[in-house]
Amino acid sequence: MARGTIIRRIVLAGVVLGLLQAAAFVLLIGATRSANNANGTSKGILEASQTIADLEQEVIASESAIRGFAITGRDDFLRPALAARARIPGLEQLAGARLAEPDDRALLEPLRRDIAAYRTRWVDRVVAATRRSPEAGRALVISGEGKRRVDRIRAQFAAIRNALDADAIRSTDQADTAVRQAVIVSVAGVMLTAVLYALFAAYVARSVVTPVRHVAAAARRIAAGDRNARVDAVERAGGELGAMARSFNEMADSLAETHDELEAQQQEVRGYSEELESQRRQLEDAVGALEAQKARLERVSAFGEAVAAETAFAPLARLILEGVADALRCDVGALYVRDAQRGNQLALATSRALPSEAVADILVPGEGLAGRAAAEHRLVVASHSHEALTVRTLAGAARVACELHVPLMQAGEVFGVLSLGRLGEAPFTPDDAQLASHLADHSAVALSKAVVMRELRRRSTITRVVLDAAPNPIALLDDHGHPLVANEPMRRCLPLLRERPVPDVDGGVVSDEIQDPRSGRLFTRYVARVDDADVGLHGRIVVLRDVTTERESERMKDEFFALVSHELRTPLTSIVGYVELLRDEADSVEGDDPRAMRRVQFLDVVERNARRLLRLVGDLLFVAQVEAGKLNLEAAEVDLEAVARESVEAGMPRASQGGVELSLDVRSVPTVWGDRDRLAQAIDNLVSNAIKFTPEGGRVAVRLLQREGRAIVEVDDTGIGIAQADLEELFQRFFRTKRATSAAVPGVGLGLTIAQAIAQAHDGLISVRSTEGQGTTFRMELPVHRTAEVPA
Amino acid sequence: MSRPLVLLAEDDDDVRTLAELVLRREGFDVTAVSDGEAAVAAATEHAPAVAVLDVSMPRMDGLETARRLRELEGTRDIPIMLLTARVTEADRARGREAGVDAQLDKPFSPAVLAERVRGLLDAAGAL
Numbered sequence: 001m002a003r004g005t006i007i008r009r010i011v012l013a014g015v016v017l018g019l020l021q022a023a024a025f026v027l028l029i030g031a032t033r034s035a036n037n038a039n040g041t042s043k044g045i046l047e048a049s050q051t052i053a054d055l056e057q058e059v060i061a062s063e064s065a066i067r068g069f070a071i072t073g074r075d076d077f078l079r080p081a082l083a084a085r086a087r088i089p090g091l092e093q094l095a096g097a098r099l100a101e102p103d104d105r106a107l108l109e110p111l112r113r114d115i116a117a118y119r120t121r122w123v124d125r126v127v128a129a130t131r132r133s134p135e136a137g138r139a140l141v142i143s144g145e146g147k148r149r150v151d152r153i154r155a156q157f158a159a160i161r162n163a164l165d166a167d168a169i170r171s172t173d174q175a176d177t178a179v180r181q182a183v184i185v186s187v188a189g190v191m192l193t194a195v196l197y198a199l200f201a202a203y204v205a206r207s208v209v210t211p212v213r214h215v216a217a218a219a220r221r222i223a224a225g226d227r228n229a230r231v232d233a234v235e236r237a238g239g240e241l242g243a244m245a246r247s248f249n250e251m252a253d254s255l256a257e258t259h260d261e262l263e264a265q266q267q268e269v270r271g272y273s274e275e276l277e278s279q280r281r282q283l284e285d286a287v288g289a290l291e292a293q294k295a296r297l298e299r300v301s302a303f304g305e306a307v308a309a310e311t312a313f314a315p316l317a318r319l320i321l322e323g324v325a326d327a328l329r330c331d332v333g334a335l336y337v338r339d340a341q342r343g344n345q346l347a348l349a350t351s352r353a354l355p356s357e358a359v360a361d362i363l364v365p366g367e368g369l370a371g372r373a374a375a376e377h378r379l380v381v382a383s384h385s386h387e388a389l390t391v392r393t394l395a396g397a398a399r400v401a402c403e404l405h406v407p408l409m410q411a412g413e414v415f416g417v418l419s420l421g422r423l424g425e426a427p428f429t430p431d432d433a434q435l436a437s438h439l440a441d442h443s444a445v446a447l448s449k450a451v452v453m454r455e456l457r458r459r460s461t462i463t464r465v466v467l468d469a470a471p472n473p474i475a476l477l478d479d480h481g482h483p484l485v486a487n488e489p490m491r492r493c494l495p496l497l498r499e500r501p502v503p504d505v506d507g508g509v510v511s512d513e514i515q516d517p518r519s520g521r522l523f524t525r526y527v528a529r530v531d532d533a534d535v536g537l538h539g540r541i542v543v544l545r546d547v548t549t550e551r552e553s554e555r556m557k558d559e560f561f562a563l564v565s566h567e568l569r570t571p572l573t574s575i576v577g578y579v580e581l582l583r584d585e586a587d588s589v590e591g592d593d594p595r596a597m598r599r600v601q602f603l604d605v606v607e608r609n610a611r612r613l614l615r616l617v618g619d620l621l622f623v624a625q626v627e628a629g630k631l632n633l634e635a636a637e638v639d640l641e642a643v644a645r646e647s648v649e650a651g652m653p654r655a656s657q658g659g660v661e662l663s664l665d666v667r668s669v670p671t672v673w674g675d676r677d678r679l680a681q682a683i684d685n686l687v688s689n690a691i692k693f694t695p696e697g698g699r700v701a702v703r704l705l706q707r708e709g710r711a712i713v714e715v716d717d718t719g720i721g722i723a724q725a726d727l728e729e730l731f732q733r734f735f736r737t738k739r740a741t742s743a744a745v746p747g748v749g750l751g752l753t754i755a756q757a758i759a760q761a762h763d764g765l766i767s768v769r770s771t772e773g774q775g776t777t778f779r780m781e782l783p784v785h786r787t788a789e790v791p792a
Numbered sequence: 793m794s795r796p797l798v799l800l801a802e803d804d805d806d807v808r809t810l811a812e813l814v815l816r817r818e819g820f821d822v823t824a825v826s827d828g829e830a831a832v833a834a835a836t837e838h839a840p841a842v843a844v845l846d847v848s849m850p851r852m853d854g855l856e857t858a859r860r861l862r863e864l865e866g867t868r869d870i871p872i873m874l875l876t877a878r879v880t881e882a883d884r885a886r887g888r889e890a891g892v893d894a895q896l897d898k899p900f901s902p903a904v905l906a907e908r909v910r911g912l913l914d915a916a917g918a919l
Contacts, residue, residue, distance in 0.1 A: 558882075562848075562877070562883070565877040566847075566848050566877035566898075568877075569877045569897075569898040569899055570804050570807060570877070570898060570899075571806075572898070572899045573804075573807050573810070573898045573899035573900060574804070574806040574807050574810060574899075575899075576899045576901060577807070577810040577811075577814070577899065577900070577901065577902050578806075578810055580901055580902055580903070581810070581813065581814070581902060610899075614899060632882060
């Protein structure tokens with residue numbers, strides 16, 4: 001059959017069914033309408049009946065009313081009749097409208113005539129009669145005419161009623177018939193439809209469902225694995241189902257093909273996967289090896305990091321030995337490192353698990369296995385079968401069976417050796433050796449740095465300790481005035497340094513005095529520049545010296561000297577002064593009064609001694625000042641010739657008194673820079689000494705000359721001379737030679753001390769040559785002042 | 793011409809007496825006091841021609857007295873001689889800074905004292 005047949009058939013069946021349905025429907029509608037009509041008719045009849053009944057009721061009411069009126073003669077009995085009379089026409093009209101059957105309407109006419117007649121011939125008559133006289137009315141009523149009329153009317157009513165009833169029955173019957181017809185038709189129709197529907201369903205079942213089921217079953221079979229399941233039978237069928245079956249078969253065919261192909265491919269794939277499996281196993285092995293290497297590298301790098309992070313020498317040495325020993329699974333070991341403090345030899349830095357007597361303190365290159373490693377700059381490995389170093393363990397004495405020594409190199413030089421040993425019989429493999437080398441390389445760099453750091457720190461500590469031990473505050477400031485180094489005493493004075501900014505210095509040492517306002521202490525501050533371009537150091541070095549006590553004691557000495565001087569000189573002033581007054585008085589006395597002359601003599605003695613005492617006081621104070629370093633000299637140009645001449649002149653009296661010749665020989669006139677009075681004092685001392693120690697008839701010569709930039713004053717005598725042994729002590733204070741004391745030469749032994757002090761204060765000196773019994777030459781040398789010198 | 797007035801300040805009794813004696817003998821009138829404060833008071837009151845001050849006196853020494861005299865209006869121009877016990881150049885310098893016109897070391901001979909005072913007066917009178 002052609003495609004789409006099934007649909008067409010379905011459509012056709014539908015149309016047929018539809019038509020049947022429509023027919024049944026139409027019939028049903030017809031029946032319904034009939035029923036409706038009948039219903040309507042019944043309703044009309046009912047209404048008509050009602051109206052007729054009402055009409056009858058009015059007539060009856062009217063009659064009752066009339067009777068009542070007639071009997072009683074009261075008007076109020078009449079009212080209903082009047083009311084009825086009013087209503088009756090309306091009702092009649094209504095009844096006429098409602099009566100549908102012509103037959104019925106025909107009955108109505110005579111009724112109307114009768115009712116009208118009743119009204120006119122009876123009711124009115126009665127009313128009139130009653131009005132005339134109650135008895136007349138009553139008599140009429142009693143006659144029973146009314147009743148007869150009413151009965152006749154009522155009989156007509158009954159007839160109409162009957163007719164109406166008959167109508168009603170007829171109409172009801174009609175309705176029933178119609179309904180019965182409708183029911184029959186409906187039932188028949190429904191049953192027919194049902195039958196047709198069943199037939200149709202059967203058809204569909206046969207021509208659609210079964211093939212579909214076949215196809216589904218075939219599909220299930222294919223799904224279950226039966227590749228050959230087909231729907232051949234259905235294929236033969238026509239229309240869409242046939243097409244579907246054909247498609248299904250084609251699909252099944254193609255599925256089967258595909259399945260075959262897939263199986264072939266699967267075979268191939270299985271072959272590949274076997275190959276892959278074997279490769280995977282190879283890779284796993286390789287990965288395993290790499291991981292082992294990675295672990296090793298990580299250990300090495302962790303070791304490297306730990307080593308790089310440690311800068312202190314001792315912990316680093318420990319870290320290196322422990323790290324390498326652990327990495328190589330070694331039980332014992334030792335690390336030797338060059339030590340600058342031990343003559344730069346390889347000294348033991350740290351050891352592991354070795355008794356101290358078994359490990360040498362110094363490693364000598366070339367001696368032993370470790371020494372070989374050091375000397376040959378390479379790794380040395382050895383295993384021992386019998387004689388070996390033993391180490392104490394829990395199990396007793398264990399042999400160090402295998403050992404490894406690796407040198408630590410830096411810039412081609414050996415600066416350390418790492419020695420490791422294993423107790424068990426596990427020789428070192430090439431891998432072990434390689435690892436040892438790597439670790440040694442890492443260690444070498446860090447260790448050499450640590451060694452340098454240690455040395456630097458040692459020196460820095462030494463410097464610091466020494467600096468801190470110094471009593472003076474010392475600081476090194478940079479060019480901004482910040483302290484780079486400050487020793488401990490300076491750190492205590494740092495606020496002082498900040499408050500008193502250090503002056504800029506060009507070269508040389510600048511010194512000034514500063515005072516700490518807090519403590520009141522005085523300091524002499526010395527500042528010098530420090531410039532070292534190589535290390536980028538530019539600044540100033542500051543050293544303080546606490547001079548508070550010095551100044552204090554100086555001040556006290558000053559006060560002391562001032563006091564002593566004043567206290568000694570004041571009484572002398574009185575003595576000398578009053579003596580002079582007395583002498584003047586004595587002089588003024590005229591004549592040669594021996595008593596007056598004696599008085600003068602005595603006063604001279606007193607004055608002389610007072611002056612002597614004064615001189616002594618002066619000398620003592622002078623010496624004391626020299627000792628105390630408080631000698632202050634004037635500074636001016638001094639003409640030595642004039643000074644020498646004065647000294648000689650002053651000495652003349654004593655010289656002539658002692659019978660000694662005194663002369664002055666000026667060869668040149670040097671000018672010196674100094675204190676005239678003091679220089680005069682020095683020359684006076686020399687001259688007076690010369691005169692004192694030269695016996696009568698001798699000679700004292702004073703010479704003034706210049707040589708090699710030095711001014712020279714020579715005092716040469718032919719006196720008793722000085723013993724060689726005494727020459728050394730000559731200038732000591734209070735020193736007097738035996739001859740001087742034994743010869744009772746006056747003097748207290750300060751003259752030469754003072755003269756020398758004066759000469760030295762002028763940057764000069766006094767020297768002496770003497771021969772006992774022959775004479776002495778004292779020589780004072782002074783630097784010449786650089787002005788024009790006038791030769792003699 | 794009336795005798796010129798010399799103000800003498802010296803704490804040692806003997807020396808003061810000596811100096812007073814000598815100065816009177818040389819033709820001066822003398823007002824003698826024994827400490828610096830009295831000296832200032834006397835100088836203000838009597839307007840001496842010359843002041844001779846000992847360097848060391850109780851309460852106010854010679855240097856301080858000299859400074860004070862130099863400060864005060866009425867005594868500013870009085871020539872001052874300082875009697876010193878010579879110790880150091882620094883002392884001399886201090887004397888000069890205090891504003892003294894002459895310094896004489898102890899012990900001095902009375903003649904020298906008189907001479908120097910006269911010299912001061914002449915110098916002042918010549919101005």
